[in-house]
Amino acid sequence: MNHDSPSLHARHQAVLPSWLALYYERPLELTHGEGRHVWDAEGNRYLDFFGGILTTMTAHALPEVTKAVSEQAGRIIHTSTLYLSRPMVELAERIATLSGIPDARVFFTTSGTEANDTAILLATAHRRSNQILAMRNSYHGRSFSTVGVTGNSSWSPTSLSPFQTLYVHGGVRTRGPYAGLSDGEYIAACVADLEDMLQQTAGGVAALIAEPVQGVGGFTAPPDGLYAAFREVLDRHGILWISDEVQTGWGRTGDHFWGWQAHAENGPPDLLTFAKGIGNGMSVGGVVGRAEVINSLSANSISTFGGSPVTMAAGLANLSYLLEHDLQGNARRVGGLLIERLRAVAAGLDVVREVRGRGLMIGVDLVRPGTDEPWPEAAALVLEAARERGLLIGKGGQTGATLRIAPPLSLTVAEAEEGAGLLAEALQVAQGQLV
Ligand code: PLP
Numbered sequence: 001m002n003h004d005s006p007s008l009h010a011r012h013q014a015v016l017p018s019w020l021a022l023y024y025e026r027p028l029e030l031t032h033g034e035g036r037h038v039w040d041a042e043g044n045r046y047l048d049f050f051g052g053i054l055t056t057m058t059a060h061a062l063p064e065v066t067k068a069v070s071e072q073a074g075r076i077i078h079t080s081t082l083y084l085s086r087p088m089v090e091l092a093e094r095i096a097t098l099s100g101i102p103d104a105r106v107f108f109t110t111s112g113t114e115a116n117d118t119a120i121l122l123a124t125a126h127r128r129s130n131q132i133l134a135m136r137n138s139y140h141g142r143s144f145s146t147v148g149v150t151g152n153s154s155w156s157p158t159s160l161s162p163f164q165t166l167y168v169h170g171g172v173r174t175r176g177p178y179a180g181l182s183d184g185e186y187i188a189a190c191v192a193d194l195e196d197m198l199q200q201t202a203g204g205v206a207a208l209i210a211e212p213v214q215g216v217g218g219f220t221a222p223p224d225g226l227y228a229a230f231r232e233v234l235d236r237h238g239i240l241w242i243s244d245e246v247q248t249g250w251g252r253t254g255d256h257f258w259g260w261q262a263h264a265e266n267g268p269p270d271l272l273t274f275a276k277g278i279g280n281g282m283s284v285g286g287v288v289g290r291a292e293v294i295n296s297l298s299a300n301s302i303s304t305f306g307g308s309p310v311t312m313a314a315g316l317a318n319l320s321y322l323l324e325h326d327l328q329g330n331a332r333r334v335g336g337l338l339i340e341r342l343r344a345v346a347a348g349l350d351v352v353r354e355v356r357g358r359g360l361m362i363g364v365d366l367v368r369p370g371t372d373e374p375w376p377e378a379a380a381l382v383l384e385a386a387r388e389r390g391l392l393i394g395k396g397g398q399t400g401a402t403l404r405i406a407p408p409l410s411l412t413v414a415e416a417e418e419g420a421g422l423l424a425e426a427l428q429v430a431q432g433q434l435v
Helices: 004-015 063-075 086-099 112-127 144-148 183-199 226-237 259-263 309-324 327-347 376-388 413-434
Strands: 030-034 037-040 045-048 104-109 131-135 164-168 205-210 240-244 271-274 285-290 352-358 361-366 394-396 402-405
Touching: 045 413, 063 309, 086 104, 086 285, 086 309, 104 112, 112 131, 112 144, 112 205, 112 240, 112 271, 112 285, 164 183, 183 226, 205 226, 226 240, 226 259, 309 327, 327 352, 327 361, 327 413, 361 376, 376 394, 376 402, 376 413, 402 413
Parallel strands: 131 164, 131 205, 205 240, 240 271
Antiparallel strands: 030 037, 037 045, 104 285, 271 285, 352 361, 361 402, 394 402
């Protein structure tokens, strides 16, 4: 028995900000991981159905990544972008090719926030405008500009922003005025909303930033083709499309390597931002985009830690493993099976309104039984009950009533079935306690 965790919690509360979200009444201190499992300071083992926070893309403690990181750290940890760096050039080459963007350039950052911040900076520099379109219920980060374009009100605590943001519909689909529409009708309604928004501007919008599948927003995907339809309108106005792939990149959605590929008819985005999974937990983020846009900064710029050799070595080893083992295909197959299992579980439970997902990005909406009202308290209880059974999951959505499931992409069929069973028990316990 380890008695350190409560005091670590108290020390955490005393020194870290009140808004730094912590899961669980008795927060977990994780000490190590292997494959799809992690262990806490008390020696308990958990199946990690949240992949860190979609950061452990391949597996915990993947030997290939550990080896690449320690070998690079043994040579040199940091040099800065003032010098040539082989691992940075190599990873940039691979990402440029994978992006699907012709003549692409890559700039590395240390987080998703900074990647989006940079993309917004580049788009506004390129278009000489500070108006941005974003989606309702979106999440893009924590900085001044990214909070400014975040539509999810529980993550957008300030309306102070250097940008004028206009929020377009296309995120939440199953509630409100857009519920019950067919895919075609839904896309037409969203395009009409976009056209309306553009009428309100003086023609100076720089870019639309959007997550192909909203992550923090509850793993909600619009119908395929929405962004292709948006693209047609944007192109007419010369507005750039920034695809925020911080959660959806690298094959997580199963059918596609990038989320934008479900909306590909009118070509790739102008800028694509990435982070989270590429470093398997090492802080790698970045923006890849058309040379003409990426090169629009007229002043010099630098990132002290972006592209740091140790993180680039992690990214290269992780990406190689992902591609060589076809983890995108695994996400499609095992994710499909997991969604099926969870739908079967949900059929017997009033508290579950919907199980939806793409690949290994699965959302489970909880409602007060017999109503359409989101039930965040139930989600909190399910998280606790799942933890007691050795399963870690995430939550999100506009009100926190969506369970979020995003395991490492190497999840096995046996682990998917085990996790579905544990989640079924946790859902039953929570429903029993609340109803
Ligand atoms: N964009 C999306 C879609 C995200 O989900 C997140 C983080 O959850 C971010 C940006 C911000 O990334 P970071 O937390 O690495 O700054």
